[in-house]
Amino acid sequence: MSRPGAALLTAPLLLFLLATFVAPIGAFLWRGVTDTEVAPVLPRTVAALAAWDGTATPGEEAFAALVADLRAARAGNPTGLARAAARLNADRPGFRGLLPTTARRVAAPFEGPARDAVLAASGEWADPEAWGAIRHAAGPLSAFHLLAALDLRRDATGSVAPVPEDQRIFRAVLARSLWISLLVTGCCLLLGWPLAWLIATARGWPATLLLAAVMLPFWISLVVRTAAWMVLLQREGLVNAALAAMGLIEAPLPLMLNRFAVVLAMVHILLPFMVLPLVAAFRALDPFLPRAAASLGAAPWWAFLRVTLPLCLPGIGAGCLLVFIQALGFYVTPALLGGPNDQMLAWFVGFYATRSVNWGLAAALSILLLAAVGLCVALYGRLAGFRRSGAA
Amino acid sequence: MGRGLLWGAGVLAALFLLAPIVAILPLSFSAGSFLLYPLPGVSLRWYRDFFASDFWLPALWNSLLVGGAASALATALGTPAAFGLWRMRGAARAVALGVVLAPMVVPVIVVAVALLLAFGPVGLVATHAGLIVAHAALGAPFVVVTVLASLEGFDPVQLRAAAACGAGPVRAFLRVCLPQIAPGVAAGAVFAFATSLDEVVVALFIAGPAQRTLPRQMFAGLNDQISLTTAAAAAMLVGLSVLLLLVVAWLQARARRRSHARDALSPRSS
Numbered sequence: 002m003s004r005p006g007a008a009l010l011t012a013p014l015l016l017f018l019l020a021t022f023v024a025p026i027g028a029f030l031w032r033g034v035t036d037t038e039v040a041p042v043l044p045r046t047v048a049a050l051a052a053w054d055g056t057a058t059p060g061e062e063a064f065a066a067l068v069a070d071l072r073a074a075r076a077g078n079p080t081g082l083a084r085a086a087a088r089l090n091a092d093r094p095g096f097r098g099l100l101p102t103t104a105r106r107v108a109a110p111f112e113g114p115a116r117d118a119v120l121a122a123s124g125e126w127a128d129p130e131a132w133g134a135i136r137h138a139a140g141p142l143s144a145f146h147l148l149a150a151l152d153l154r155r156d157a158t159g160s161v162a163p164v165p166e167d168q169r170i171f172r173a174v175l176a177r178s179l180w181i182s183l184l185v186t187g188c189c190l191l192l193g194w195p196l197a198w199l200i201a202t203a204r205g206w207p208a209t210l211l212l213a214a215v216m217l218p219f220w221i222s223l224v225v226r227t228a229a230w231m232v233l234l235q236r237e238g239l240v241n242a243a244l245a246a247m248g249l250i251e252a253p254l255p256l257m258l259n260r261f262a263v264v265l266a267m268v269h270i271l272l273p274f275m276v277l278p279l280v281a282a283f284r285a286l287d288p289f290l291p292r293a294a295a296s297l298g299a300a301p302w303w304a305f306l307r308v309t310l311p312l313c314l315p316g317i318g319a320g321c322l323l324v325f326i327q328a329l330g331f332y333v334t335p336a337l338l339g340g341p342n343d344q345m346l347a348w349f350v351g352f353y354a355t356r357s358v359n360w361g362l363a364a365a366l367s368i369l370l371l372a373a374v375g376l377c378v379a380l381y382g383r384l385a386g387f388r389r390s391g392a393a
Numbered sequence: 394m395g396r397g398l399l400w401g402a403g404v405l406a407a408l409f410l411l412a413p414i415v416a417i418l419p420l421s422f423s424a425g426s427f428l429l430y431p432l433p434g435v436s437l438r439w440y441r442d443f444f445a446s447d448f449w450l451p452a453l454w455n456s457l458l459v460g461g462a463a464s465a466l467a468t469a470l471g472t473p474a475a476f477g478l479w480r481m482r483g484a485a486r487a488v489a490l491g492v493v494l495a496p497m498v499v500p501v502i503v504v505a506v507a508l509l510l511a512f513g514p515v516g517l518v519a520t521h522a523g524l525i526v527a528h529a530a531l532g533a534p535f536v537v538v539t540v541l542a543s544l545e546g547f548d549p550v551q552l553r554a555a556a557a558c559g560a561g562p563v564r565a566f567l568r569v570c571l572p573q574i575a576p577g578v579a580a581g582a583v584f585a586f587a588t589s590l591d592e593v594v595v596a597l598f599i600a601g602p603a604q605r606t607l608p609r610q611m612f613a614g615l616n617d618q619i620s621l622t623t624a625a626a627a628a629m630l631v632g633l634s635v636l637l638l639l640v641v642a643w644l645q646a647r648a649r650r651r652s653h654a655r656d657a658l659s660p661r662s663s
Contacts, residue, residue: 007478007480008477009477010473010474010477011473011474011477011478011481011493013473013474014474014493014537015489015493017470017530018495018496021508021527021529022495022496022504023492023495025507025512026504028511029503029511032510196402196403196406196407198399199399199403211404214410214411215410216638217635218411220634220635220638221414221634221635222611222630222631222634223593223608224591224608224611224612224615225414225608225627225634226414228611228624228627229627231615231619232420232428232624233417238428239429239430242429242430269409269410272409272410330502330503333593333612337612337615347502350502350506351502354506354598355506355509360510363506367500367503367506370502370503371503374498374500
C-alpha cells in the first residue's frame with residue numbers, strides 16, 4: 002500500500018482524537034493564558050488606562066470612562082458585569098461587590114466631575130491598585146492565571162511579587178504533589194527491585210506465580226484497590242481490629258485520611274508499573290557479565306555497581322518515570338484516603354473547574370501539571386527511546 | 394546479596410500486592426453486616442442486595458454498555474490507524490503516534506475538566522454518547538499499541554503477493570492481514586473495554602445520573618459509610634477484571650502460537 006494510503010487509514014482516529022481530545026484540551030488550556038471577561042464590559046476604562054503609569058490614582062478621563070462603561074453594562078449586559086466583577090474579585094477581593102455597587106450609585110445623571118461621583122460611591126477607587134486590577138485584566142493574552150497558580154500577582158505598576166504569606170496555596174500544593182510522587186516512586190523502586198529480579202531470574206512455577214501477583218492487581222480497577230485500602234485502614238477497619246484482637250492497641254489508630262494512607266495505596270496501585278519495565282531490563286541483562294566481572298576479580302557489590310546497575314539504568318529510569326508521571330496526576334486515591342492537606346494538583350484542578358467555577362485558574366494549574374508530565378515524558382523518551390515499532 | 398533475603402523481600406512485595414484484594418473479597422459473602430472477620434456466616438445476601446438495588450444494577454448495565462460501545466468505537470478507529478502507522482515513516486509518523494498515544498500520558502483530570510467544558514455547549518454532558526466518546530478516546534491508544542505489536546509478526550510481503558493476485562488494498566487488508574492479527578485486535582478491544590471499566594474521573598465529571606457507571610457509584614459509596622453491598626460490587630468488578638485478564642492471556646498465547654507456526658512455514662525464517 003502506498004504511503005498516502007497509509008496516512009489515510011490513520012485519518013479517522015486522528016480526526017476523532019482531534020475533536021474529542023486535542024481540541025477540548027487546547028480550548029481549556031487556552032483559558033489559562035487569556036483574559037476575556039473584563040475588556041468587553043469595560044472597554045472605555047481599559048482604553049483610558051492604557052497610558053497610565055500605575056503610581057497614582059488615574060485622572061478624570063479614566064473616571065469618566067468607568068462611569069460610561071458601568072452605565073452601559075448595567076443597562077445592557079448585567080451578566081457580563083457580574084462576570085467581570087467575579088474575575089476582578091479573583092485579583093482583588095471586594096470587587097464582586099464594588100463593581101455592581103458603583104454601577105448602581107452612578108447610574109443616575111449627576112453634576113460635576115465623574116471623579117467625585119465615583120469616589121462618593123466608594124473610596125476604594127482612590128486606591129491605584131483597584132485600577133491596576135482592571136488594567137491587568139484587559140487581556141486578551143494574560144499571565145494572570147499562571148501567576149496566580151504560582152502564588153504571584155502584579156501590583157498596579159505591573160511588577161510581579163508574591164502574594165501575602167497567608168494567601169499562598171499553590172506553591173505548597175505543587176511541592177506536595179512533587180514530594181508525594183517522588184516518595185511513591187522511591188518506595189516502588191525499593192519494593193519492585195527484588196520482586197522484578199526474582200521474576201526475571203527464577204524459573205518454573207514460582208516465577209509464574211510472582212508474575213501473576215503483579216499482573217492481577219494491575220488489571221483490577223483503581224477504585225476497587227482504593228476501596229480495599231479503606232476497608233483495611235478505616236477506624237473500624239481490618240488492621241485496627243486485628244491489632245486490637247492481638248492486644249497491641251487499646252484505641253484504634255488513625256490510619257486513614259492522612260499522608261501515610263495516600264502513599265501506601267498509591268505505591269500499591271503503581272508498583273506493577275515499576276516491576277514490569279524492571280523485569281524487561283533484568284531479562285535483557287546478560288547473566289554472564291557479572292560473572293565475567295567476578296572472574297576478573299571484582300567483589301560482588303563492585304560488579305553490581307559497575308556492571309549490573311549501569312546496564313539496567315535505562316530500565317530503572319523508565320520504570321521510575323512511568324510511576325512518577327502517573328502519580329503526579331492522581332485524583333481518586335488522595336480524594337478518598339487523604340485528608341485536606343494531602344490533596345494533589347489534580348484535586349485543585351477539579352475544584353476550581355467545578356465548585357468555584359474559575360476555569361482560568363483550573364487551566365493554569367493544568368498547564369503546570371502538563372508541563373511537569375511533559376518534562377518527564379521527554380526524559381522518558383531520551384532514556385527508553387521511543388522505539389520504532391513496525392516492520393521495514 | 395543473599396538469595397534468601399532477596400526471596401524474602403520479593404515474596405513480601407508480592408503479598409503486599411495481593412493481600413488487600415484477597416482480604417476484602419470474602420467479606421462480600423458475609424451473612425453479617427460488618428466489614429470484619431470472623432464472618433458470622435456465609436451468604437449471598439449482599440449480592441442479592443446488589444441485583445435488587447436501583448443504585449447498583451443500572452450502574453452495572455451502564456458500565457457494560459459504555460465499555461462495550463467505547464471498546465467497539467476505539468477498535469474500529471484504532472485498528473486501521475495502527476495499520477496505517479505501521480506503514481508510515483518519518484516525521485508524519487512521529488506526530489501521528491504522538492497524538493494517538495497522548496491520552497495515555499495526559500492526566501485524566503485534565504481530560505475530564507476539558508471535556509466538561511467542551512461537551513457542555515454541544516449537549517454531550519450527561520449523555521451516554523458523551524461518555525462513550527470520551528472513553529473511546531482514552532481506550533484507543535491501547536488498541537493501537539496492541540495491534541502495532543501484533544503487526545510486528547506480520548510479513549508485509551504477503552500484501553504485495555495479494556496485490557499481485559489482484560486484490561485492492563482494502564481487500565488485501567481485510568482478507569490477508571486482518572485474519573492474522575485478529576488475536577491482537579481482540580486483545581486491544583479487551584484493553585479498551587478494561588480502560589472504560591476502570592475509568593472513574595471522566596465519569597465523575599461528565600456523566601449525569603443516568604450514566605453512572607460501577608466505579609463512579611463505588612466512588613460515591615466510599616465517601617460515606619462503606620456498605621457490604623459496596624464490597625459485593627467491588628468483588629464483581631474484580632471478577633470482571635480477572636475474566637478480562639484471562640481472555641487477554643488466552644489471546645496472546647494464541648497469537649504467539651500462530652506466529653510460531655508461521656515462522657516454521659515461512660521461507661524467511663532462520
